[in-house]
Amino acid sequence: MKKGAKISNAVIRRLPRYRRYLGELQKKGVDKISSNEFSKLIGYTASQIRQDLNNFGGFGQQGYGYNVKDLHSEISGILGLKNKYRLVLVGAGNLGHAITNYIGNYRSGFAVEGIFEVNPEMIGQTLDGVPILDYDSMVEFIETRKTDIGIICTGKESAQEVADKLCFAGVKGIWNFAPVDLELPGHVAVENVHLSDSLYSLVYHINKMDSNK
Amino acid sequence: MKKGAKISNAVIRRLPRYRRYLGELQKKGVDKISSNEFSKLIGYTASQIRQDLNNFGGFGQQGYGYNVKDLHSEISGILGLKNKYRLVLVGAGNLGHAITNYIGNYRSGFAVEGIFEVNPEMIGQTLDGVPILDYDSMVEFIETRKTDIGIICTGKESAQEVADKLCFAGVKGIWNFAPVDLELPGHVAVENVHLSDSLYSLVYHINKMDSNK
DNA sequence: TAGATTGTTAATCGATTAACAATC
DNA sequence: TAGATTGTTAATCGATTAACAATC
Numbered sequence: 001m002k003k004g005a006k007i008s009n010a011v012i013r014r015l016p017r018y019r020r021y022l023g024e025l026q027k028k029g030v031d032k033i034s035s036n037e038f039s040k041l042i043g044y045t046a047s048q049i050r051q052d053l054n055n056f057g058g059f060g061q062q063g064y065g066y067n068v069k070d071l072h073s074e075i076s077g078i079l080g081l082k083n084k085y086r087l088v089l090v091g092a093g094n095l096g097h098a099i100t101n102y103i104g105n106y107r108s109g110f111a112v113e114g115i116f117e118v119n120p121e122m123i124g125q126t127l128d129g130v131p132i133l134d135y136d137s138m139v140e141f142i143e144t145r146k147t148d149i150g151i152i153c154t155g156k157e158s159a160q161e162v163a164d165k166l167c168f169a170g171v172k173g174i175w176n177f178a179p180v181d182l183e184l185p186g187h188v189a190v191e192n193v194h195l196s197d198s199l200y201s202l203v204y205h206i207n208k209m210d211s212n213k
Numbered sequence: 214m215k216k217g218a219k220i221s222n223a224v225i226r227r228l229p230r231y232r233r234y235l236g237e238l239q240k241k242g243v244d245k246i247s248s249n250e251f252s253k254l255i256g257y258t259a260s261q262i263r264q265d266l267n268n269f270g271g272f273g274q275q276g277y278g279y280n281v282k283d284l285h286s287e288i289s290g291i292l293g294l295k296n297k298y299r300l301v302l303v304g305a306g307n308l309g310h311a312i313t314n315y316i317g318n319y320r321s322g323f324a325v326e327g328i329f330e331v332n333p334e335m336i337g338q339t340l341d342g343v344p345i346l347d348y349d350s351m352v353e354f355i356e357t358r359k360t361d362i363g364i365i366c367t368g369k370e371s372a373q374e375v376a377d378k379l380c381f382a383g384v385k386g387i388w389n390f391a392p393v394d395l396e397l398p399g400h401v402a403v404e405n406v407h408l409s410d411s412l413y414s415l416v417y418h419i420n421k422m423d424s425n426k
Numbered sequence: 427t428a429g430a431t432t433g434t435t436a437a438t439c440g441a442t443t444a445a446c447a448a449t450c
Numbered sequence: 451t452a453g454a455t456t457g458t459t460a461a462t463c464g465a466t467t468a469a470c471a472a473t474c
Contacts, residue, residue: 010441012417016410020392034455043394046455047443054457062456063450079413080420094314098307102408110412148419173419175412179233181256187422191415193406195315197229199323199388200292202404204225206361206386207293209400223465247431259431260467267433275432276474 011052015075017042018052022072034065085110086145088171090162091153092117092132095177099151104128112151114141142169151175152182224265228288230255231265235285247278298323299358301384303375304366305330305345308390312364317341325364327354355382364388365395 021042025033035046042049053059053066059074060066076082087103089096092115103110105128115127116135125132133141141147150166152159152174159178166174166188173189176182179197184190234255238246248259255262266272266279272287273279289295300316302309305328316323318341328340329348338345346354354360363379365372365387372391379387379401386402389395392410397403 008441012414013410015417016407016413017394019413020410036455045443047445048441050456051442051458058457060456061450062448063454065455078417080416081413083420085416094307094311098311099408101307107409107412149415172422173415175415181230189415189418189422191411191418193408193411194229195312195406196320197226197233198404198406199320200229200232200294201225202362202386202388202402203293203298204228204291205402205404207296209385209402221465249431258467260469261465263432264434264466271433273432274474275472276430278431 007055011055014044014052015079018049019072019075019079019081022068022075025068026072030068032065032067035060038066081109083109085148087112087149087151088114088116088138088142088147088166089130089151089153090116090135090138090166091155092119092122092127093153096151096153097127099153099177100130101128104130110149113145113147114138116141139165139169142166142171147171149173149175151177153177156180220268224268227257227265228292231262232285232288232292232294235281235288238281239285243281245278245280248273251279294322296322298361300325300362300364301327301329301351301355301360301379302343302364302366303329303348303351303379304368305332305335305340306366309364309366310340312366312390313343314341317343323362326358326360327351329354352378352382355379355384360384362386362388364390366390369393 021038025041033041035049038049039046044052050060053071056074056078059071087110089100089112096115100112100115103112112130115130115132116138117123117132118135122132123134142150147169148171150162150171150173152162152166154162156178159176159180160182163174163176163182163184167185171188173191174182174184176190176192177195179194181192182190234251238254246254248262251262252259257265263273266284269287269291272284300323302313302325309328313325313328316325325343328343328345329351330336330345331348335345336347355363360382361384363375363384363386365375365379367375369391372389372393373395376387376389376395376397380398384401386404387395387397389403389405390408392407394405395403
């Protein structure tokens with residue numbers, strides 16, 4: 001990997017998509033693909049594909065193209081998907097349930113080890129085999145288990161306070177589903193999933209299309 | 214609103230965020246805000262805020278700033294949030310449950326009217342008061358109810374087939390939670406929520422930060 | 427009116443696309 | 451070797467930022 005160069009976020013956001021398509025190709029038994037063929041499939045220009053990949057190294061071979069399996073593996077490595085991650089989730093509501101289930105069933109390498117709640121009626125139960133624990137015990141849990149990632153599935157009112165606690169306890173990243181922009185120390189990564197922003201953006205495009213008729 | 218000008222997607226994606234902050238300000242009883250004050254709050258440059266807003270019209274007043282309530286209302290109008298939307302959801306799993314619950318409880322103006330499933334054991338039940346119906350009856354339901362938006366909460370295997378059916382039945386937009394890129398006719402809007410892409414992007418940043426230590 | 431702040435034009439920056447020499 | 455396709459530099463395009471005249 002090229003050292004020092006700072007990669008733009010636009011590139012990073014395309015990597016999982018490259019990886020996804022490469023996974024599908026692999027499943028179909030495709031061995032190699034040229035940037036041109038890949039372009040037709042994934043919808044980015046061949047030029048962009050080559051530029052993107054060359055941020056991280058020369059994974060192709062002139063006159064041949066890219067080896068599908070190797071490239072998939074390289075991108076997995078770049079993203080950090082060859083490591084294991086320990087997670088905790090805060091907020092045992094419907095969304096928390098869905099995310100726990102999603103990770104448990106579909107994301108190998110990621111394990112939700114504890115779900116934290118304030119509602120005493122839920123504490124002690126399990127969700128998809130993951131224990132629901134007292135929110136007050138979260139910091140100690142994270143410190144002991146060396147949790148990597150905290151997932152916030154609370155309402156917006158408590159999200160910042162939860163984030164503060166997660167950071168204090170030492171998580172490296174926060175996956176935030178609450179509709180707020182969290183203030184975090186610079187060394188903690190954050191990724192927001194703002195569902196309503198996404199829905200509103202969809203609605204804008206629906207209306208735009210209508211008005212273009 | 215300026216006619217004809219095509220607004221970039223980057224601008225559209227900032228609108229919900231502007232609106233969210235304006236809503237908070239309104240709740241706090243703030244009447245007016247300058248682009249400079251807003252900049253400090255929201256983290257975009259004052260210049261960008263003014264540029265963005267002027268894509269749609271001159272909502273401010275020289276020497277004064279922007280009226281919080283009016284601007285909130287204008288942005289709601291631009292996004293199309295003054296209309297009502299009828300939705301259906303496909304896939305009554307955990308994620309479908311969470312999304313139904315989320316829309317029912319937090320998003321006024323949006324109503325999930327039916328949840329469609331293939332699993333016969335679920336058909337006939339309700340989820341948050343919304344009936345779970347036979348997937349085979351979906352097209353007729355959408356045609357009758359003039360459904361605006363279809364939400365796909367199925368696995369990736371069936372997502373495209375569901376999308377085709379939604380389009381055939383006449384929805385204007387699709388909110389897609391399945392990890393695939395759907396092929397849709399040009400007049401149907403789509404918004405993807407690719408959870409794993411989001412998680413992978415987070416993980417990249419976690420590792421990047423580690424390596425910068 | 428004077429001061430403040432917008433709306434808008436111009437300058438800059440960054441990301442995408444095109445071109446082509448290197449090379450398998 | 452000839453053909454194909456990458457890696458990489460250069461050109462273009464678009465988005466962000468800066469500057470300032472207009473105006474409340």
